[in-house]
Amino acid sequence: MTPDQDILAIAADWKNQGHEVAIATVTSTWGSSPRPAGSQLIVDGQGRMMGSVSGGCIEGAVVKEALDVMQDGKPRLLDFGITNEQAWEVGLACGGKLQVYIERLD
Incomplete structure (x- = not known):
């Protein structure tokens, strides 16, 4: 079983226990990105969360959106980007862009 399959198995387990669950998936990246396309985070x-879509730098925003997706049931495609100059300001080594798709597990 791969780590992503483990994440999906845990998501299914949480759902079977009666919890609302959302899955965030990195759909694309440009430039430098800490996690490749296909990386997942469940909330x-x-x-409660498990997995990673960014190594930490955008996870808070993704978790907030995931909680909203669980409430309204509307999936979202989020764009995150940072220039090389901004990256140094927030403590990242380099810039990059990524898209994250968030959906509710029904």
Whole structure:
């Protein structure tokens, strides 16, 4: 079983336990990105999470959006980007862009 399959198995387990669950998936990257396309993060209605879509730098925003997706059921495609100049300001080594798709597990 691959790590992503483990994540999906955990998501299914959380759902079977009666929790709301959202899955965030990196759909594309440009330039430097800490996690490749296909990386996933799962979030439940209590804010518990597992996996990673960014190595930490955008995870807070993704978790907030995932909680909103669980509430309204509307999937979202999020764009995150940072220039090389901004990257140094926020403590990242380099710039890059990525898209993250978030959907509710029904």
